[in-house]
Amino acid sequence: MSMGPQSLPIGVFDSGVGGLTVLRALREALPRESFLYLGDTARLPYGTKSPQTVERYAKQSAQVLVDRGVKLLVIACNTVSAVAVETLREQFGPLPVVGVVEPGAEAACAATSSGHILITGTEGTIRGGAYERAIRRRRPGAVVLGQPCPLFVALAEEAWTLGDVPKLAARRYLAPHLDADGALDTVVLGCTHFPVLAGVVQSVVGPEVTVVDSAMTTAGAVRSLLEQLGLASPNPVPGQLALLATDDAERFARVGSGFLSTPLRAEDVELVDL
Amino acid sequence: MSMGPQSLPIGVFDSGVGGLTVLRALREALPRESFLYLGDTARLPYGTKSPQTVERYAKQSAQVLVDRGVKLLVIACNTVSAVAVETLREQFGPLPVVGVVEPGAEAACAATSSGHILITGTEGTIRGGAYERAIRRRRPGAVVLGQPCPLFVALAEEAWTLGDVPKLAARRYLAPHLDADGALDTVVLGCTHFPVLAGVVQSVVGPEVTVVDSAMTTAGAVRSLLEQLGLASPNPVPGQLALLATDDAERFARVGSGFLSTPLRAEDVELVDL
Numbered sequence: 001m002s003m004g005p006q007s008l009p010i011g012v013f014d015s016g017v018g019g020l021t022v023l024r025a026l027r028e029a030l031p032r033e034s035f036l037y038l039g040d041t042a043r044l045p046y047g048t049k050s051p052q053t054v055e056r057y058a059k060q061s062a063q064v065l066v067d068r069g070v071k072l073l074v075i076a077c078n079t080v081s082a083v084a085v086e087t088l089r090e091q092f093g094p095l096p097v098v099g100v101v102e103p104g105a106e107a108a109c110a111a112t113s114s115g116h117i118l119i120t121g122t123e124g125t126i127r128g129g130a131y132e133r134a135i136r137r138r139r140p141g142a143v144v145l146g147q148p149c150p151l152f153v154a155l156a157e158e159a160w161t162l163g164d165v166p167k168l169a170a171r172r173y174l175a176p177h178l179d180a181d182g183a184l185d186t187v188v189l190g191c192t193h194f195p196v197l198a199g200v201v202q203s204v205v206g207p208e209v210t211v212v213d214s215a216m217t218t219a220g221a222v223r224s225l226l227e228q229l230g231l232a233s234p235n236p237v238p239g240q241l242a243l244l245a246t247d248d249a250e251r252f253a254r255v256g257s258g259f260l261s262t263p264l265r266a267e268d269v270e271l272v273d274l
Numbered sequence: 275m276s277m278g279p280q281s282l283p284i285g286v287f288d289s290g291v292g293g294l295t296v297l298r299a300l301r302e303a304l305p306r307e308s309f310l311y312l313g314d315t316a317r318l319p320y321g322t323k324s325p326q327t328v329e330r331y332a333k334q335s336a337q338v339l340v341d342r343g344v345k346l347l348v349i350a351c352n353t354v355s356a357v358a359v360e361t362l363r364e365q366f367g368p369l370p371v372v373g374v375v376e377p378g379a380e381a382a383c384a385a386t387s388s389g390h391i392l393i394t395g396t397e398g399t400i401r402g403g404a405y406e407r408a409i410r411r412r413r414p415g416a417v418v419l420g421q422p423c424p425l426f427v428a429l430a431e432e433a434w435t436l437g438d439v440p441k442l443a444a445r446r447y448l449a450p451h452l453d454a455d456g457a458l459d460t461v462v463l464g465c466t467h468f469p470v471l472a473g474v475v476q477s478v479v480g481p482e483v484t485v486v487d488s489a490m491t492t493a494g495a496v497r498s499l500l501e502q503l504g505l506a507s508p509n510p511v512p513g514q515l516a517l518l519a520t521d522d523a524e525r526f527a528r529v530g531s532g533f534l535s536t537p538l539r540a541e542d543v544e545l546v547d548l
Contacts, residue, residue, distance in 0.1 A: 041322065048315070048522060123525070151439075154428035165425075165442045172439060248322060251397070 006234050009034035009242070010222065011070030013061050015046040017252055018156075018192035019076030020259035022100060025195070025219035026074065027241070030226070034239035038065055039256075040274065042247035046079040047124030058084040059091055060274050064244065066092055071231050074222060075099040076215075078121060078191055082130030096225060100192065103221040104214030105134030108188050109142070111210040116143045116183040120173070120201075121190035123148040131190050143183070149173045149194070156193035159258040166197055170204040178205060188212045196259060243269045280508050283308035283516070284496070285344030287335050290318040291526055292430070292466035293350030294533035296374060299469070299493035300348065301515070304500070308513035312339055313530075314548065316521035320353040321398030332358040333365055334548050338518065340366055345505050348496060349373040352395060352465055352488075356404030370499055374466065377495040378488030379408030382462050383416070385484040390417045390457040394447070394475075395464035397422040405464050417457070423447045423468070430467035433532040440471055444478040452479060462486045470533060517543045 010030075012023050016039050023037050040046075040061050046054050058080045062073060073088065073095055075081045081099030089097045108117050108131075119131040126146035135142050151169050160166055177184055187205055189195055195215045202211045226232040233239060245252045249269035257264045284304075286297050290313045297311050314320075314335050320328050332354045336347060347362065347369055349355045355373030363371045382391050382405075393405040400420035409416050425443050434440055451458055461479055463469055469489045476485045500506040507513060519526045523543035531538045 044322070045319075048318075048525070050521070151425070151428045151432055151434070154425045158425055160425070160446075163446075165439060165446060168439045168442065172434075172437075247324070251322070 005071045006231055008069050008071040009036040009240070010072050010074060011062070011065030012037045012074045012076050013058070013065060013080070014039050014077040014192060015079065016041050016044040017256040017259055018153075020256045021192050021195040022074065022076035022215040022218055024260050024262075025213075025215040026222060027239075029219040029223050030233075030239075032233045032235055032237070032239055033226075034233070034241070036065055036068060036070055036242045036244070038244040038272070039246070039252060041245045041252055042274070046077065047122045051083040054079055055084045055087050057274075058088060062088055062092060064272055064274065066095065070095070072096045072098065072222065072226065074218065076192055076218070078125045078130075078214075079128075082125065082128045096229060098218065098222055098225060100214045100218045101130045101134050103217040104188050104190060104212060105131055105138060106221070107212045107214070107217035108135055108186050109138045111212055112142070112186040114183040114185045115139060115141055116145075117186045117188060118145045118147060118174070118177050118184055119188045119190045120147050120149045120152070120194060122153065123150060125190055131188060145177055145184075147173055147177060149191070152197055153191065153193045156196050156259070157255050159196070161196050161200060166200045167204065170197070170200050174201070174204050184209065186210045186212060189214060193259075244272045245269050246272060246274050279345045280505055282343050282345040283310040283514070284346050284348060285336070285339035286311045286348045286350050287332070287339060287354070288313050288351040288466060289320040289353065290315050291530040291533055292427075294530045295466050295469040296348065296350035296489040296492055298534050298536075299487070299489040300496060301513075303493040303497050304507075304513075306507045306509055306511070306513055307500075308507070308515070310339055310342060310344055310516045310518070312518040312546070313520070313526060315519045315526055316548070320351065321396045325357040328353055329358045329361050331548075332362060336362055336366060338546060338548065340369065344369070346370045346372065346496065346500065348492065350466055350489075350492070352399045352404075353402075356399065356402045370503060372492065372496055372499060374488045374492045375404045375408050375464075377491040378462050378464060378486060379405055379412060380495070381486045381488070381491035382409055382460050383412045385486055386416070386460040388457040388459045389413060389415055390419075391460045391462060392419045392421060392448070392451050392458055393462045393464045394421050394423045394426070394468060396427065397424060399464055405462060419451055419458075421447055421451060423465070426471055427465065427467045430470045430533070431529050433470075435470050435474065440474045441478065444471070444474050448475070448478050458483065460484045460486060463488060467533075518546045519543050520546060520548050
């Protein structure tokens with residue numbers, strides 16, 4: 001077995017458990033790769049913090065992963081992806097750094113015919129406008145709308161992904177955009193919590209609208225980057241998984257089990273201090 | 275007009291905007307009093323942090339209010355009330371310090387006939403068990419159940435207090451307790467966000483069940499304490515209100531308007547550094 005950089009794990013970083021939806025997509029797309037995940041649960045949420053603070057936290061968290069040895073860094077957090085990817089590239093380059101915003105924007109532009117795209121996310125993500133800018137760079141004439149869906153975060157953490165409550169909440173957030181703009185053909189799930197609600201969102205927007213899951217598109221971007229850089233794991237066996245968190249391993253395991261679609265116990269989560 | 279301690283404002287402290295429901299109840303109960311409110315919005319939520327961290331944050335926040343001059347300190351935060359009231363009394367005594375848990379427990383014990391009480395709150399509040407302990411001290415035989423209702427926080431912050439989504443969410447959280455335990459006659463709203471959902475909760479539990487709003491009961495406790503200590507304002511005119519926050523005055527004003535039932539602008543909120 002090679003002990004070169006190809007055998008190192010991929011580092012995945014999020015402010016909490018939401019990034020586990022990205023980790024799930026990564027593990028499905030790249031079953032031979034090993035992963036080292038860090039959730040900065042002690043300092044979440046990042047979405048309400050200043051960009052300077054988010055950059056500082058992101059550097060500290062990334063340093064933990066880099067110190068343990070990773071071959072690529074995935075920023076599985078929309079807030080950090082929006083404000084700190086360039087800073088992390090400067091700090092840790094030539095280590096490849098992949099965020100979730102650019103792959104999500106790329107997939108939205110590939111999916112849309114009409115050019116009318118709705119971004120869903122936290123208040124901070126929508127207010128920051130990172131998806132809108134990333135989409136307009138690729139398609140200057142795009143009509144990009146934003147809808148903060150903070151209730152989706154709570155629904156995802158409660159694992160209320162079926163039934164009336166999530167469906168009515170999704171309708172309340174999304175129906176005005178469907179009615180107002182018959183041209184809307186693409187909805188981006190622009191928050192790492194939202195992929196577990198993809199089915200509900202799809203049922204509300206209908207089959208004619210493409211729902212872009214930035215977790216899945218990020219996993220695709222990481223796979224193609226590993227191939228381009230010759231960094232794919234040479235190991236024929238399934239990769240390993242290690243989970244780190246900065247607080248409350250019990251809650252991380254409980255809420256995270258749904259996001260990762262894998263049962264987790266608190267003992268599976270190593271606490272680290274930042 | 276007296277310039278003695280009676281004329282000083284009452285200090286109110288919360289981890290964010292939720293405590294504004296307590297401030298609203300205080301202003302209604304004590305219209306002549308002035309209030310100085312601090313929301314530590316930069317460091318919320320407290321509910322997921324260790325007791326040591328919560329104590330440290332609470333001391334720093336209380337110090338800001340004490341330095342500006344207050345005659346009484348209200349801890350309008352269930353998490354801080356549960357873990358730090360004694361510490362704050364030691365640090366700032368003889369300044370009177372009132373939390374929300376003891377008045378809520380007192381009101382629940384006064385309301386219940388059957389002794390079967392359901393506490394609703396955040397995961398941290400329910401797990402911490404402070405209401406249960408406070409109720410059992412007063413009524414050792416009480417049957418105290420706990421139901422975390424994290425979605426209520428998001429609903430309150432979205433101001434979704436009417437319609438199907440809050441009603442179905444309340445039913446999902448509360449119906450099992452109503453069915454399982456026909457003796458339940460009292461529900462405590464054990465989170466500062468929940469009073470704006472009191473109507474929804476009451477409609478789900480039915481008219482036979484008393485819904486205890488710890489914001490209102492805390493306001494009653496403060497009023498009686500001011501009278502006992504001779505600290506009530508002698509001013510015949512309506513009191514003043516000053517709002518401090520540690521981050522994001524715009525969001526504080528927007529979300530807080532609903533909690534305080536008073537329109538707020540970002541300019542009404544002074545940012546302070548902790």
